[in-house]
Amino acid sequence: MSPTPDSAVRSYIEQHRAAFLDDLAEWLRIPSVSAQPDHAPDVRRSADWLAATLTDTGFPTVEVWETPGAPAVFASWPAEDPAAPTVLVYGHHDVQPAAREDGWHSDPFEPVVRDGRLYARGAADDKGQVFFHTLGVRAHLAATGRTAPAVHLKLLVEGEEESGSPHFRALVEDRAERLTADAVIVSDTGMWAEDTPTVCTGMRGLAECEITLHGPDQDIHSGSFGGAVPNPATEIARLVAALHDDHARVAVPGFYDGVVDLTDRERALFAELPFDEARWLRTASSHATRGEAGHTTLERVWARPTAEVNGIGGGYQGPGSKTIVPSSAMVKLSFRLVAGQDPDHIEKAVRAWAADRVPAGIRCEITFGPATRPCLTPLDHPALTSVARAMGRAFESPVLFTREGGSGPAADLQEVLGAPVLFLGISVPSDGWHAPDEKVELDLLLKGVETTAYLWGDLAESWRRAP
Amino acid sequence: MSPTPDSAVRSYIEQHRAAFLDDLAEWLRIPSVSAQPDHAPDVRRSADWLAATLTDTGFPTVEVWETPGAPAVFASWPAEDPAAPTVLVYGHHDVQPAAREDGWHSDPFEPVVRDGRLYARGAADDKGQVFFHTLGVRAHLAATGRTAPAVHLKLLVEGEEESGSPHFRALVEDRAERLTADAVIVSDTGMWAEDTPTVCTGMRGLAECEITLHGPDQDIHSGSFGGAVPNPATEIARLVAALHDDHARVAVPGFYDGVVDLTDRERALFAELPFDEARWLRTASSHATRGEAGHTTLERVWARPTAEVNGIGGGYQGPGSKTIVPSSAMVKLSFRLVAGQDPDHIEKAVRAWAADRVPAGIRCEITFGPATRPCLTPLDHPALTSVARAMGRAFESPVLFTREGGSGPAADLQEVLGAPVLFLGISVPSDGWHAPDEKVELDLLLKGVETTAYLWGDLAESWRRAP
Structure with missing residues (x-):
């Protein structure tokens, strides 16, 4: 199959951009703070809202999965070709606590767009990144003329990630048969910078x-x-x-x-990135670096x-x-x-x-509290090449490799499902995760849509060619 | 002049005990917390209440003295004999912060009597101890048939002691002429134990x-x-x-x-006290001692x-x-x-x-914040003997010597007025200063009344005999 025509994908996204952003804003208005017990009804409302939206997107199966804590949302959309690979996308619909008086310039749960950025708690971590998959799969279908994705597509969006995912592993174990996948795509990380698209290969x-x-x-x-x-x-x-x-x-x-200490190749990949300490410090809102002796700043936040x-x-x-x-x-x-x-x-x-x-x-x-295990993608896995290639098309730029200092339950998916975990995130460090004035860059959000519009075809193709 | 007949003093106190306690309870209901700006009106109300009460007690001069912060109350009652010594009594009418949810068994500003103890914020620190001077001077007059005290009696009751007395020194400097005294009696300390009356000789x-x-x-x-x-x-x-x-x-x-390190005599005076570590720990609500190496617990809290x-x-x-x-x-x-x-x-x-x-x-x-200087009474001052003797009569027991680990603005009085400072306090360590369930032992409170009823005559007599 020839690659999806990029222009068709782009024009589809452009046509649906306004409605996509309106829908995301509606979701961001729900204060789904999992760490605060009085927001439990909001976390449930967030799950119900997402389930309804995924049904509208076209997923034939959408279910709200109960846990002893906050509910998760599961959706699946089988490919027409039974031999196509199965991909499980992971994200979360709960958010960090936020209050106007923490230093926000606008209400954290009343999204506003300023200078091409959408400000709201969860805009980047993680509702925005979950949400690009909805328009992404529709752009993939529209541009290829398909009625189902090129891969068996599954989504699992949990509701307790910001509370350490206390019931996530048990949920994955209980539902392991429904969740089987050939690869897991985690959309809950970031990339190096607006002009430097990167794929993350590990989380702490x-x-x-x-x-x-x-x-x-x-x-x-x-x-x-x-x-x-x-x-x-x-x-x-x-x-x-x-x-x-x-x-x-x-x-x-x-x-x-x-x-596990860094290998020379991993250190070299880190060193390829255009690291500017003064700029990094601005992003960190900090005034000096300080950390474990014998390691660079990137090594300290990603690999130590x-x-x-x-x-x-x-x-x-x-x-x-x-x-x-x-x-x-x-x-x-x-x-x-x-x-x-x-x-x-x-x-x-x-x-x-x-x-x-x-x-x-x-x-x-x-x-x-409940713990999250560290996670590392094998650098030689062919699916990593597919993700990097789809991202390169969307960004029209070479793609480098990073890691993420943050944590997610990806390692549980890897362990329980026996599938490799890949990271696809479009957030940038200045997005203010867990901080006041969290935002997402609208241009990047749409590049995320575009990447997934290319990815499913590329992945299905790689799979067919794999030995 | 012969000593005041003790029985006359005691029967006077017994007759006026109920009204005295009712009045004190009324004062304790005013939450005069100087550290919390929203209680400023209560601190003022406390000063006004005290001024009215001192007028009722018989002080011919009673004034509320303004400061840039909370007001102080000044009162004076001249002796008939112009050659009599002048004594300035110091105390404070503000209290530490307190809230029921800190662990109080009753409202900190709704005094209650349980088992012979009056529970309220300020019961011991320091409203109760200021207040025994009111009935004390009246008992002194009633038992001796005088119409004025044997000494020129002055009272200065400040309103910012629990906030570090930020304006006290300036007030004392401004009003130094009104405050001149031959001795200062500070009633804002405690004694060793209910059955061991003591006079404090220093504060940190x-x-x-x-x-x-x-x-x-x-x-x-x-x-x-x-x-x-x-x-x-x-x-x-x-x-x-x-x-x-x-x-x-x-x-x-x-x-x-x-x-200034402790002298051998001071260490010996400390060692005379019946110190029981287990009991002291119970009073401290603590489970182990810990402090500067090379010093006993008493040395640590009083002199280090x-x-x-x-x-x-x-x-x-x-x-x-x-x-x-x-x-x-x-x-x-x-x-x-x-x-x-x-x-x-x-x-x-x-x-x-x-x-x-x-x-x-x-x-x-x-x-x-504003600082409070340390303070030490000369062990050989004759007025110390008067205080110890009056206390010994009231308690019908020998009186020992202690120090106090807490702090008060006594040193400012000593410095500005050039007068020796003596301590007369009847509180015991279990009274819970600054803690939930602060209380005063009613029997001790009345011993405080009785001590002052004897003290003014004794002091006037010592003064006359002094070389």
């Missing part, structure tokens, strides 16, 4: 915990008792300070056990494990002062993991490390 | 600051950027961890400059300077998780100071220490 894993130290049974007077009893706020600080050594390496014994404080709190934080020794203090920690690290081993290591460091008179309570 | 000073570390301009994604930029929550923890060395000594260079975390906060502290590198983090620190330490020197030392330790990419902002 994630283990999260909250440590609470309990000292006095109640807040006590710092004048009457201070200096003679242990202070849990001081002790939580000492614990956090002990997380890293002087080379910014994680100092928890056993933390680096099994870590970390221990990060997401929140710390204890004692009096209101206006003025209150001279107390606080009763307790807590820290929320997250550990990014790389290939070779096991979340269960990390949990054991952190528990042992903390227990060792807490002094007499302080009680230590640690709760680990 | 206090310097307070808030340190905020600013990192990224906004919260950023810990997956995309974590591990490669400095995290202000991690850095605030490292700063706090560096406050103390492994011997729990404060590690800020210059912190111990000028510290400290650095304490009163509050720490940064990043996401809500339910669930939020995988960010937070934009900023802060810590509220307080330093207890002992004789020989200068708050200005401490501020300079802390600023230099913090500036030295903050890495590139982190901006450090430090705000110091």
Whole structure:
């Protein structure tokens, strides 16, 4: 089969662009924040909205799958050729918490377009990226004259990714027969820059915990008792300070056990990217780099494990002062993991490390949330070439290779389904994931549509030719 | 003049006990929290209430003194004998913040009596202790048949003690002529135990600051950027961890400059007290002692300077998780100071220490609140003997000597007025200053009344005999 005519794809997208953006805005208005229990009805509404939209798109099978937490959405559209490969697209419809007072210039759940950018919580992470698959498959059909996609196409859009996907693995295990695929395409990552299209080849894993130290049974007077009893706020600080050594390496014994180091080829691929530290710092809203000795910034965020404080709190934080020794203090920690690290081993290591460091008179309570495993695409997999080629056509530019510092449940799909995982994401670092003023570049969003319009034909073709 | 007949004093107190407690409860209902700006009208109401009550008590001069912050109350009652000594009583009418949800068993601003204890914010610190002077002076007059006290009696009750007395020194300087006194009696401390009456001979000073570390301009994604930029929550923890060395000594260079060490006699006086560590720990609601190496618990809380975390906060502290590198983090620190330490020197030392330790990419902002100087009563002052004797009569028990770990603006009075400062307090350690369920023991409160009923005659007599 000859390649889909690019002009036909582009004109179809242009004709349907306005309605596509209106629909996305409607979805973004639903505040599907999975981490906040009072938004549970919104997460459900988001799932129902997506299911209805996928039915409108043409998927013959669309189902809302219940979990003990938030629902996921499953859709499938078989190819006409039974021998065609099966592709499972993964994304998520829940979003990070967001409030206007966090520093947003407009309501996070009232999408607005400014300067070619669509601002809203979830615009890039991940509703926008899930959504380009809807217009993408229709452009693929329209441009090729097909009535069904060139591949057996499945979509799985979960509702708890921003809460660590606590029920995702069980869901995938339970529904493994419905989810079987020859390849998994994850659309929940980004690319290097607007003018540098890239394919991501790996994501870090994630283990999260909250440590609470309990000292006095109640807040006590710092004048009457201070200096003679242990202070849990001081002790939580000492614990956090002990997380890293002087080379910014994680100092928890056993933390680096099994870590797969970068190969020379991987380091070389990283080095091909036009990295500009000043520009990267602007994207990071930061004023200096700092990280594990012996590694570049890209290696630090993509291929090295970390221990990060997401929140710390204890004692009096209101206006003025209150001279107390606080009763307790807590820290929320997250550990990014790389290939070779096991979340269960990390949990054991952190528990042992903390227990060792807490002094007499302080009680230590640690709760680990659900973990996400790290994930790495084999660099020599033929489907990686298909994704890079479809992207190259859409962007009319060579495609380079990156990794992603963030985490997703892709590794569970790889493990349970036994299928290789590929990443197709069009977000750029300035999109503000998890931050105020999250946005997506409209031009890139439409390039995402276009990439998927080319991808299914290319993948079916590669599959036919594969040995 | 013969001593006031003790029985006359006691029967007078017994007759007026009920009305006295009703009046105190009325005052305690006013939530005069000076640290919280929305309670400013309550602090004013508290001053007005006290002024009216002092007028009712019989003080011929009662004035509400304005400051740039909360008002103070001044009252004076001259003796008939112009040659009588002048005594200035100091206390405060503002209270610490309190909310039912902090762990109170009843509303902190709705006083209740349970088991002979009056529970309310301010019951012990310091409204109860200010208030025993009202019935005390009336008992003194009734039992001696006087129409004016044996000493020229002045009261100064400030409204910002729990906020570090920011305008107190200026007020005392401005009104120094009205405040001249031969001795200052501070009623804002405690005694050893219900069955061990003691006189306090010193208080620690206090310097307070808030340190905020600013990192990224906004919260950023810990997956995309974590591990490669400095995290202000991690850095605030490292700063706090560096406050103390492994011997729990404060590690800020210059912190111990000028510290007056304990003499052998002072250590011996401390050692006379029946210290029971298990009991002390119960009072501290704590589960272990911990403090500066080479010192006993009493030395640590009374005579050694400290650095304490009163509050720490940064990043996401809500339910669930939020995988960010937070934009900023802060810590509220307080330093207890002992004789020989200068708050200005401490501020300079802390600023230099913090500036030295903050890495590139982190901006450090430090705000110091107003400081309170440390204070020490000369052990050989004859007025100390008068206070101990009056207390011994009231309690019918020998009186021992202690210090207080807390802080008050007594040192300013000593410095500006050039008068020795003595401490007369009847609170016990279990009274829960600054904590939930603050209370005062009713029996002790009435012993405070009785002590002052004896004190003015004793002091006038000592003065007359003094060389």
